Amino acid sequence: MVDGKTKILGVIGDPIEHTFSPAMHNAGLDALNLNYIYLPFHVKPDRLKECIEGAKAIGIQGLNVTIPHKTNVMKHLDEIDQVASMIGAINTIQFIYDENNESSNQNNTFNVKTRGFNTDGYGCVRAIEEKTSINNKKVTITGAGGAARAVAFQIANSGIDELSILNRNAGKAESLANDLRTNLETIGIDIGINAYGMDDLKRELSDSDIFIDTTPIGMYPNVNDKPIANADMLHEDLVVNDIVYTPMETSLIKEALKANAEVVYGYKMLLYQGIRSFEIWLGREAPVDVMENALLDVLGI
Numbered sequence: 001m002v003d004g005k006t007k008i009l010g011v012i013g014d015p016i017e018h019t020f021s022p023a024m025h026n027a028g029l030d031a032l033n034l035n036y037i038y039l040p041f042h043v044k045p046d047r048l049k050e051c052i053e054g055a056k057a058i059g060i061q062g063l064n065v066t067i068p069h070k071t072n073v074m075k076h077l078d079e080i081d082q083v084a085s086m087i088g089a090i091n092t093i094q095f096i097y098d099e100n101n102e103s104s105n106q107n108n109t110f111n112v113k114t115r116g117f118n119t120d121g122y123g124c125v126r127a128i129e130e131k132t133s134i135n136n137k138k139v140t141i142t143g144a145g146g147a148a149r150a151v152a153f154q155i156a157n158s159g160i161d162e163l164s165i166l167n168r169n170a171g172k173a174e175s176l177a178n179d180l181r182t183n184l185e186t187i188g189i190d191i192g193i194n195a196y197g198m199d200d201l202k203r204e205l206s207d208s209d210i211f212i213d214t215t216p217i218g219m220y221p222n223v224n225d226k227p228i229a230n231a232d233m234l235h236e237d238l239v240v241n242d243i244v245y246t247p248m249e250t251s252l253i254k255e256a257l258k259a260n261a262e263v264v265y266g267y268k269m270l271l272y273q274g275i276r277s278f279e280i281w282l283g284r285e286a287p288v289d290v291m292e293n294a295l296l297d298v299l300g301i
């Protein structure tokens with residue numbers, strides 16, 4: 001029940017009405033009996049600065065950030081986590097209130113610090129790690145957009161040996177690879193790029209351990225589209241992760257099952273990015289099972 005002590009978390013985006021996050025987070029908050037509520041906020045791009053200032057003024061405890069604000073909001077925050085700053089986008093804001101700071105209390109205001117994190121890549125890696133270890137593996141990624149950046153930086157920081165990126169616009173794959181090489185210089189993984197095409201993809205997948213499709217191919221309503229020609233391009237030692245989660249069983253996942261490959265559903269990335277945000281805000285372990293069931297419910301799965 002909401003009362004005078006209820007604390008507020010939420011998500012900002014434009015549009016926002018299709019968000020699945022409130023169902024997942026409110027289920028987690030209820031399960032732990034925490035006097036918090038998680039709300040959706042529709043924020044237009046030209047109101048971002050006021051949104052962050054207003055959130056501080058009314059004591060918001062944490063926000064998720066979704067399209068189109070993930071990059072533009074960064075300039076309004078005090079600190080950005082190192083991985084998020086390499087990715088160039090955030091999806092989580094932590095508000096840290098120093099209610100004992102005397103100098104700020106003299107002005108009858110609290111000292112507030114805002115810190116940005118990107119938990120999308122974490123979500124993807126944790127979902128894959130449920131099925132296989134990532135250490136010393138070859139990973140192939142299709143796509144080089146926002147999600148691919150988050151996933152590539154996180155996975156390249158997680159002990160893999162080789163990363164292959166294929167994108168329709170090869171220049172974008174190259175620029176992602178260059179950013180990875182510049183920022184992760186000391187890690188020494190082998191990073192290759194190709195234009196997205198079936199011959200190159202087939203070759204790269206033949207000796208890959210993990211395949212992550214970060215393109216929207218196969219997303220509702222285009223549910224018959226797939227990023228591969230057929231199951232013959234896959235093999236049974238491959239872990240296949242389609243980050244599209246509507247539908248849950250995409251055409252790629254269906255082909256992967258035909259090839260006897262291990263599959264990682266896209267909703268798992270959504271779940272674990274939320275789990276990490278929850279843990280950043282509340283400083284305690286999130287109830288994964290409860291939040292997963294709530295997410296599956298709201299996704300209609």
Ligand SMILES: NC(=O)c1ccc[n+]([C@@H]2O[C@H](COP(=O)([O-])OP(=O)(O)OC[C@H]3O[C@@H](n4cnc5c(N)ncnc54)[C@H](OP(=O)(O)O)[C@@H]3O)[C@@H](O)[C@H]2O)c1
Pocket residue numbers: 120123143144145146147148167168169170172196214215216217219243244245266267268269270271273
């Ligand atoms: N599971 C999760 O938690 C989660 C999180 C974030 C995103 N997603 C999903 O991931 C997908 C991508 O999101 P995003 O934010 O990265 O989008 P984005 O920034 O627009 O990037 C999309 C990427 O896919 C490529 N692409 C798009 N259509 C293609 C096609 N028909 N053939 C080949 N390549 C194509 C684009 O290539 P070009 O560069 O050549 O245009 C681009 O690299 C969306 O479906 C989104 O819903 C899921």
